[in-house]
Amino acid sequence: MYKKLLIAIIAFLIVVCPKLEGQSLITLEKAMEIAGQNSPEIQISLLNLTRYKESLNATKASQKSRFQLGITPFDYSNSRKFDDYSSTWYTTEQTKSNGSFTVTQPFLPTDATISLNNEFGWMKTYNERSDILNANTKSFNNNLYISINQPLFTYNKRKLELKELELSYENANLDYTMRMLNLEKRVSQYFYQVYMAQMSLNIAKDELEKTQQSYDIITNKVSAGLTAKEQLYQAELNLMTAKSTLQNQEVNLENAKDEFKNYVGIAIKDEVITLADITVTPTKIDLAIAVQHALESRMELRQKQIEIENSQFDLIKTKALNEFKGDLNLSLGVFGENEKLADTYDNPTRSPKVSVTFSIPIFDWGEKKSRIKSQEAILKSSNLNLENEKNRIEVDIRKVYRNIQNLYNQIEIAKQNEKNAQLTYEINLERYRNGDLTSMDLKLHQNQLSDKKTALVQAQINYKLEILNLKIQSLYDFEKNQPLVPSTLFTNQK
Numbered sequence: 001m002y003k004k005l006l007i008a009i010i011a012f013l014i015v016v017c018p019k020l021e022g023q024s025l026i027t028l029e030k031a032m033e034i035a036g037q038n039s040p041e042i043q044i045s046l047l048n049l050t051r052y053k054e055s056l057n058a059t060k061a062s063q064k065s066r067f068q069l070g071i072t073p074f075d076y077s078n079s080r081k082f083d084d085y086s087s088t089w090y091t092t093e094q095t096k097s098n099g100s101f102t103v104t105q106p107f108l109p110t111d112a113t114i115s116l117n118n119e120f121g122w123m124k125t126y127n128e129r130s131d132i133l134n135a136n137t138k139s140f141n142n143n144l145y146i147s148i149n150q151p152l153f154t155y156n157k158r159k160l161e162l163k164e165l166e167l168s169y170e171n172a173n174l175d176y177t178m179r180m181l182n183l184e185k186r187v188s189q190y191f192y193q194v195y196m197a198q199m200s201l202n203i204a205k206d207e208l209e210k211t212q213q214s215y216d217i218i219t220n221k222v223s224a225g226l227t228a229k230e231q232l233y234q235a236e237l238n239l240m241t242a243k244s245t246l247q248n249q250e251v252n253l254e255n256a257k258d259e260f261k262n263y264v265g266i267a268i269k270d271e272v273i274t275l276a277d278i279t280v281t282p283t284k285i286d287l288a289i290a291v292q293h294a295l296e297s298r299m300e301l302r303q304k305q306i307e308i309e310n311s312q313f314d315l316i317k318t319k320a321l322n323e324f325k326g327d328l329n330l331s332l333g334v335f336g337e338n339e340k341l342a343d344t345y346d347n348p349t350r351s352p353k354v355s356v357t358f359s360i361p362i363f364d365w366g367e368k369k370s371r372i373k374s375q376e377a378i379l380k381s382s383n384l385n386l387e388n389e390k391n392r393i394e395v396d397i398r399k400v401y402r403n404i405q406n407l408y409n410q411i412e413i414a415k416q417n418e419k420n421a422q423l424t425y426e427i428n429l430e431r432y433r434n435g436d437l438t439s440m441d442l443k444l445h446q447n448q449l450s451d452k453k454t455a456l457v458q459a460q461i462n463y464k465l466e467i468l469n470l471k472i473q474s475l476y477d478f479e480k481n482q483p484l485v486p487s488t489l490f491t492n493q494k
Contacts, residue, residue: 025275028191031264035187038265045176052169059165063106070100096123111156112148119143140341145333152326155316164313167306174299181472188468190260192461194274197253199457204249207450211242214442217433227435234439278460280411283467283478287401290474293483294393297475304386311379318375321368322361329355400470407463414456421452
């Protein structure tokens with residue numbers, strides 16, 4: 001395999017690239033690498049992938065214990081208040097300092113929130129009311145408690161949010177891989193267009209050489225008086241036509257290069273030559289494996305399944321609209337206060353709290369029922385799209401399979417046609433030398449040979465592109481006889 005490739009490269013360099021000064025040889029693999037780095041579409045897809053990855057990481061981090069410290073080092077207030085009972089005004093003065101430490105732990109299985117809290121403070125107060133025994137007080141206080149909040153009769157919001165982000169991240173991965181596969185297809189098409197233009201130019205040069213040869217022959221014959229002068233006029237016309245064809249192919253090649261460089265991301269001013277091995281060996285293809293692997297691995301199908309799962313999540317949210325739900329709040333702790341810090345918990349006070357609240361919808365004018373029906377229609381539509389996508393994928397693969405079989409047959413036919421055209425040209429060239437054939441007739445055989453050479457190259461390129469198309473369609477490489485794993489595709493670019 002490597003020997004054949006090396007021979008093909010050497011032959012290409014000798015025949016097509018006699019002058020390489022200032023030119024870069026570009027292989028298909030190199031073109032893919034450059035395109036992957038320069039494509040705005042791929043870069044945007046990568047940024048989108050990063051966005052969902054970091055959002056997922058952030059959400060997972062939010063499920064872990066959170067520690068928070070709050071400090072109020074100084075808080076002073078002096079206010080004038082009115083006592084309704086005694087109908088007198090009085091002044092209160094308060095100075096305090098406090099801090100709090102909280103550990104919050106979300107509990108994913110039930111969507112509960114568990115908190116451990118400790119609040120410590122010091123307070124000094126003054127009150128000028130005459131009926132208060134202790135107008136001046138100083139004390140330390142500490143409140144340690146654990147609290148639990150548990151939603152009741154509703155869906156698990158945290159778990160649903162996490163699952164949605166996981167699906168979004170997976171979908172972004174699929175989108176990136178699909179774009180890379182599509183990029184490979186597009187780059188290959190532009191690459192082979194340049195290669196085809198190069199080969200067409202080479203064929204045009206060969207045709208010009210043959211036309212020049214026939215022109216020299218007829219010139220010598222006319223000079224010797226062996227052929228009528230009108231034959232020379234026709235030979236001159238053929239020579240000018242061959243030169244015009246060569247110039248047209250040069251223009252076509254430059255245009256194809258510009259299109260290729262623009263798509264791949266190479267500077268337009270840079271000179272490039274595509275280097276390809278279009279040698280075709282028959283690839284054994286199992287249609288059943290291609291279809292089965294596509295239905296198991298195609299990323300579009302997984303995207304449709306993700307769409308269905310998201311629709312199911314939306315249905316869950318819709319059913320929760322105006323729902324009967326509740327909250328259970330439980331708190332248990334101890335509170336202590338004393339003028340001396342060491343005696344804060346000499347006489348502790350237990351502070352349990354329990355509350356259960358319910359939200360009971362009464363009448364919503366049919367809003368919830370209508371929204372549920374709307375979401376159910378979306379879900380059914382997503383399921384139908386999945387089935388249609390499966391059928392479309394199978395039909396497409398069967399088409400590609402038939403095309404590959406036909407294209408290989410076309411290559412064999414093109415090879416035989418080129419061989420026959422070469423033999424026909426050589427025979428008629430000899431007849432032309434002997435004066436048994438006119439310049440116009442020889443030109444027809446030259447054109448026929450050029451056309452058959454071009455047809456063979458095009459048939460080989462078409463076969464290569466269709467094999468690539470099958471690889472993309474089935475996510476199975478029949479040339480290497482191994483499946484493509486979407487999650488590991490284009491790891492270097494990632």
